[in-house]
Amino acid sequence: MRVLGMMSGTSHDGIDTAIVDWTPAGGVLTGTILATGERPYPEDLRARIVAALPPGEVGMGEVCALDTLIGQEFAEAARTAGPADLVCSHGQTLFHWVSGGGVLGTLQLGQPAWIAECTGLPVVSDLRVRDVAAGGNGAPLVSYLDLLMLNGLGGRAGALNLGGIANLTVAGAAIAYDTGPACALIDAAAPPYDKDGVLGAAGKIDERLLAELLAEPYYALEPPKTTGKELFTASYVRETPLAQADLVATLTALTAETVAAEIRRHALDTVVVSGGGVRNPTLMGMLRERTAARLVPSDELGVPADAKEAIAFSLFGWLTAHGLPATVPSCTGAVGARVLGTITPGSGPLVLPEPLAEAPVAIRFL
Numbered sequence: 001m002r003v004l005g006m007m008s009g010t011s012h013d014g015i016d017t018a019i020v021d022w023t024p025a026g027g028v029l030t031g032t033i034l035a036t037g038e039r040p041y042p043e044d045l046r047a048r049i050v051a052a053l054p055p056g057e058v059g060m061g062e063v064c065a066l067d068t069l070i071g072q073e074f075a076e077a078a079r080t081a082g083p084a085d086l087v088c089s090h091g092q093t094l095f096h097w098v099s100g101g102g103v104l105g106t107l108q109l110g111q112p113a114w115i116a117e118c119t120g121l122p123v124v125s126d127l128r129v130r131d132v133a134a135g136g137n138g139a140p141l142v143s144y145l146d147l148l149m150l151n152g153l154g155g156r157a158g159a160l161n162l163g164g165i166a167n168l169t170v171a172g173a174a175i176a177y178d179t180g181p182a183c184a185l186i187d188a189a190a191p192p193y194d195k196d197g198v199l200g201a202a203g204k205i206d207e208r209l210l211a212e213l214l215a216e217p218y219y220a221l222e223p224p225k226t227t228g229k230e231l232f233t234a235s236y237v238r239e240t241p242l243a244q245a246d247l248v249a250t251l252t253a254l255t256a257e258t259v260a261a262e263i264r265r266h267a268l269d270t271v272v273v274s275g276g277g278v279r280n281p282t283l284m285g286m287l288r289e290r291t292a293a294r295l296v297p298s299d300e301l302g303v304p305a306d307a308k309e310a311i312a313f314s315l316f317g318w319l320t321a322h323g324l325p326a327t328v329p330s331c332t333g334a335v336g337a338r339v340l341g342t343i344t345p346g347s348g349p350l351v352l353p354e355p356l357a358e359a360p361v362a363i364r365f366l
Contacts, residue, residue, distance in 0.1 A: 010164025088317025162277025197282025
C-alpha cells in the first residue's frame with residue numbers, strides 16, 4: 001500500500017511529504033520510499049500562523065480561515081506529491097493544551113476534506129487526539145517509528161529529532177519525550193532560521209543568560225512529558241541587550257545543553273538524529289562537544305533526515321488502515337496503545353484492507 005504522509009511541525013515553515021510503499025512479511029515491515037518533498041507555506045499564510053500561536057490571540061473566524069487555508073495548502077501538496085492509495089495528514093499544530101503536568105487537549109488545523117476533494121483519496125487525520133483521550137501526551141508519536149528503527153542497532157541507542165522542539169526516544173527503556181526547544185528559539189532570534197549555523201558560529205555564548213534559561217522548570221520534569229511553542233514562545237528573544245549573533249549562539253547552546261543532558265542521562269552511545277537541526281553544523285558541533293555519544297544522521301539508516309516525520313505519518317496511515325495501534329504507552333503516557341486518527345473518505349466508497357492481527361516488530365527501508 002502506497003501511503004502519502006504529510007507533516008508540518010513546530011517550525012511551521014511548510015509541509016513535508018513522503019510517499020512510502022509498505023509491505024509486511026514475517027514481522028518485518030519494509031518501506032520503499034518512492035518520493036519525498038517539501039512545500040513551503042506562502043509568506044502571508046505563514047505570518048498568520050505565527051500570529052495565531054501563543055501568546056497571540058485570535059477569534060474563531062481566524063481559526064476557521066486557517067483551518068481552510070492550511071487544508072488547501074495540504075491538498076495542493078498532496079496533489080503534486082505523486083500517486084498514492086491513502087493520505088495521512090498531520091496538519092499544523094496551533095495549540096497543545098498542557099496544564100498541571102498533563103495534556104488536556106490538542107488542536108491541529110488543516111481540514112482533511114480539502115485533501116480528499118482534491119485527490120479523491122481517503123485521508124487519515126487528527127491523529128494526536130486519540131492518544132490524549134487515552135490519557136497520553138499525544139507526543140512524541142514518532143517514537144513508534146523510532147523504536148522499530150532502532151531495533152537491532154545494539155548498545156544503548158536513541159533517536160533524536162531536532163525540529164522546532166527536540167524529542168528523544170530511548171530504546172530498551174522504550175521511553176520518549178520532548179527535551180525542550182530545538183530550532184524554535186533559534187528561528188525566532190534569526191528568522192526564518194540561522195542558515196548553516198552562521199550566526200551561532202559568529203556569536204559568543206552569554207553564560208549568565210544561558211544559566212537563567214536553563215532554570216526553566218520544564219527541564220526538571222520527569223518523562224513522559226511534552227512541550228511546544230505554548231511554553232517556548234518568541235518572548236524568549238524579544239527583550240535582550242545582546243547582539244543578534246550572541247543571542248543566537250546562546251540559544252543554540254541552550255538546545256545543545258538540554259539535549260545533551262538527556263543523552264548523558266540515559267548513557268546513550270549511539271543517537272540517530274533527524275530534523276532540520278541536523279543541517280545546522282554549529283548546533284551539531286555543540287552537541288558533539290557535550291556528549292560522547294556517536295551522532296548518526298538518520299539518512300545512514302535509509303531515512304532522509306528532513307523527511308523522517310512525514311515518513312512516520314505515512315507509517316501511521318498504513319497502521320490505521322490495517323487496524324493496528326500506532327502508539328507506545330510508555331512513550332506517550334497513555335493507558336494503552338490506540339489506533340489513531342479519523343478517516344475522511346475519498347471520491348469512491350471507503351474500502352480498507354483486512355485488519356492485521358499482529359503489528360510489525362522491525363522495519364527496514366529501501
